[in-house]
Amino acid sequence: MIDAKRRILLKGSLAAGAVGVAVGAGLLAPRTVLAAWPQAAFDAKDVGSALKALLGIDAGEASGDITIKAPDIAENGAVVPVTVESTLPGVKTIIIVAEGNQTPLIASFNLGAAAIPSVSTRIKMGKTANVQALVQTADKTFTASKEVKVTIGGCGG
Amino acid sequence: MAGNIKIRAKAQGGETSVKALMTHPMETGLRKDKKTGEIVPAHFITEVTCKWKDEVVLTALWSGGVSQNPYLAYKFKGGAAGDPIELTWLDNKGGTETAIEKIE
Structure with a gap:
């Protein structure tokens, strides 16, 4: 479930910014936010x-x-x-x-x-x-x- | 999660420069404990959101490659003495901390 969300969010380059704003507004719990973090990029060797x-x-x-x-x-x-x-x-x-x-x-x-x-x-x-x-x-x-x-x-x- | 965030913001010549220090172990998840030989689990800040009043000025996405007790400095156009500067971090374990400081 979380994985599926992550894929969708990664597709939009604007996603990270938008989620940041949403967090600021208190709309999202921190756990949801992690989905915007580009895991594949940070894990790359x-x-x-x-x-x-x-x-x-x-x-x-x-x-x-x-x-x-x-x-x-x-x-x-x-x-x-x-x-x-x-x-x-x-x-x-x-x-x-x-x-x-x-x-x-x-x-x-x-x-x-x-x-x-x-x-x-x-x-x-x-x-x-x-x-x-x-x-x-x-x-x-x-x-x-x-x-x-x-x-x-x-x-x- | 105990710790604190120190923020120092100064407005000069139409620009504001912000310096912040966070308290966090920033474990990469790649390091081995020297005594037990077991891998120390990853525990690091993944996202830092910096705001000036209600405007997001900077969002930082981090890996465990940022040093322990991270330092972050940035600049933005505008800002006046007394304006609030807010910094929030989130880590990979769901921890979070927020601090607000006024521009000097």
């Missing part, structure tokens, strides 16, 4: 299939208008600060991928009308790898990446 599951395409177009701020060398892979900014117009989504991780897709940020394309968070990195940022505008997906050397991996094990 390589970058291509994660992006395919999330966006329907497996790579973006390289762009110089995306800035990734991350350390060149991260001493602790469990906490790697990453900031993604873009000067591209009409940014709808910002996606962060750690290419070397067991499940590379880290986060997807859906920007509302007022949001400025600039998000920061801290991520885990299992090993030295590229951090890839994808920026989705109204009709295209752009990408940029930056290598981060990891001294101690942060994915346990």
